[in-house]
Amino acid sequence: MRVAFTTFAVLKNPYPHPDNDDFNELEPLVFGASGTSAGFVARAEAVGGARTRWTNFGRDYGEWGAFHAPAFYTGGRTDETDARASTLSLWTDLESVQAYAYSGIHLHALRNRGKWFVRIPHRLYAAWWVADDAVPTWREACERLEHLDEHGSTPYAFDFRDAFDADGRSYGLRRPGGQPVAGTA
Numbered sequence: 001m002r003v004a005f006t007t008f009a010v011l012k013n014p015y016p017h018p019d020n021d022d023f024n025e026l027e028p029l030v031f032g033a034s035g036t037s038a039g040f041v042a043r044a045e046a047v048g049g050a051r052t053r054w055t056n057f058g059r060d061y062g063e064w065g066a067f068h069a070p071a072f073y074t075g076g077r078t079d080e081t082d083a084r085a086s087t088l089s090l091w092t093d094l095e096s097v098q099a100y101a102y103s104g105i106h107l108h109a110l111r112n113r114g115k116w117f118v119r120i121p122h123r124l125y126a127a128w129w130v131a132d133d134a135v136p137t138w139r140e141a142c143e144r145l146e147h148l149d150e151h152g153s154t155p156y157a158f159d160f161r162d163a164f165d166a167d168g169r170s171y172g173l174r175r176p177g178g179q180p181v182a183g184t185a
Contacts, residue, residue, distance in 0.1 A: 001166035002041060002132055003091040006141035007125045008070060009117045011083040015054035023085075023116045026109055033105045034089065039096020044088040044138065055082035064088060065137030070145050072122050085117070088141045094127065094173055098160050123149040126157045129166045 013019050034040055044064035046056070056067040057077040075083045091097040100106055126145040130136055144157035153162030165171040 001129045002134075003094055003097055003127055004130045004134075004136040004141070004144075005087075005089050005091060005097050005125065005127050006136075006145055007085075007087045008073070008122075008145055009085045009113070009124055010073065010075060010120055011085060011116055012118050014076060014081050014083045016080065020116060023109075026105070029105050030109055034100055037096065037100040039092040040100070041090035041092060042135075043090075054079045056086065057082065061138065063135045063137075065139055068138040068142045070122070070142045070149075072120070072146070072149070086141075088136060088138060090130070090136070094160070094163055094171070097127065098173060101160075123159065125159065127159065127163070128157050129155075129164075 011017075011020060011023070015024065031043065034043065044061050046059040047062040048060050055076075055078060057069075059067055061067060069077075069084055069086065073084050075081065089097075091100075101110070123145055126141070126148045128136075128144050147154070148157035148159065151157075153159055153164070155164040155168035158164050160173050163171040163173040
């Protein structure tokens with residue numbers, strides 16, 4: 001089994017706005033760091049060349065499926081108006097994705113998120129287990145994120161605080177260095 005992981009946030013301004021310049025410059029570094037992280041398997045990437053510069057809407061993601069956003073996203077869907085930032089990736093285990101999320105360049109980005117993103121009353125990430133040969137789709141990622149947002153952590157979709165193992169049992173995930181994540185054993 002592998003861990004599917006999705007993130008979703010809403011920018012204060014659409015991508016091309018000058019206030020996003022440092023975020024836009026940081027994004028390829030963050031993606032590059034994930035690609036060299038222990039436990040990283042793959043990330044949804046557009047195939048056949050991007051038809052747009054900023055928006056994921058309308059891009060071909062091959063086996064990851066057509067791009068979708070959660071139902072709670074009501075923002076723009078063009079290069080000039082898209083204000084959502086989202087990812088979809090596969091990892092060998094929960095510890096690996098958590099270690100990446102809370103270290104290095106990604107931790108730097110997390111600490112500065114208030115500069116770029118609005119606070120939304122929705123979950124910003126979700127994790128779930130998939131078979132070794134499965135590739136999650138964007139549509140599935142949205143369903144899992146929406147489920148977590150509506151029902152809280154369950155084996156179907158969960159966060160680091162209330163994680164589950166591949167057999168659906170509550171899992172006391174620990175932060176890198178051995179400290180329990182708040183809310184876990």
